[in-house]
Amino acid sequence: MDYEHTCMIRGDGGRALRAILDQICNKWTLLIVATLDQGTLRFTELHHQVPGISQRMLTLTLRNLERDGLITRTVHAEVPPRVEYALTPTGKSLIAPALALAGWAITHAPGIEASREAYAIRH
Amino acid sequence: MDYEHTCMIRGDGGRALRAILDQICNKWTLLIVATLDQGTLRFTELHHQVPGISQRMLTLTLRNLERDGLITRTVHAEVPPRVEYALTPTGKSLIAPALALAGWAITHAPGIEASREAYAIRH
DNA sequence: CAGCATCCAGCACGATACTG
């Protein structure tokens, strides 16, 4: 692991960095970005494909992603209204690291689960 | 991007996965793991090297990491007491994906910042 | 030194109801 990056996540640049990491790593962001990796989706389609998200949180998270320039929001002037969400190049570039982290979680989930149970017994 | 992993983060395996991601991606976990990449550190050393963390959150986060088997906690029977924290192999394996995400955040921080300001002006 | 206990503010999030 190269020390340059290690320095960047630690030390003091961390302050501003942490704010962005918090934003990205929150409850729904990674899930929505990963879902939009399929391509353009409408509000309701996202609502169905992201399991367990409420309408409210979907709206809020999408607004934040739009504000940060990770997705585009396209309103079609029709009746009934149609709004489509898609990843920007920046948003797409998040897919790789997001999947790296998700892959890690999937790989180590059993071990973590086991470790938790062992810990629970000891206490 | 391979579709296999995309499926795993989305869909329905997401439920259990999301719980672990939430744990890992919280406010301090990645920062502490990255800091421990240097090697074994004591409580106070961590307290100083992780900027802005409170004693309370450092303790809580370390306990969770220990419970999940990502770090070891070694108490030396001395006066004054000395407690040392170090990454387990599982913990070390988290460094790579963590840095991938941190690297992304560092790379795109200026763009995100700019996008936010542009958005603020529009509203 | 390395913590635990306590109190408290803020907001993340869900549930529900209403709208252009």
Place this chain on the structure above:
DNA sequence: CAGTATCGTGCTGGATGCTG
């Protein structure tokens, strides 16, 4: 269809003070 508005709650996380 794609939201907004409002209410209520539990958790996050900081501040402070005390212990072995």
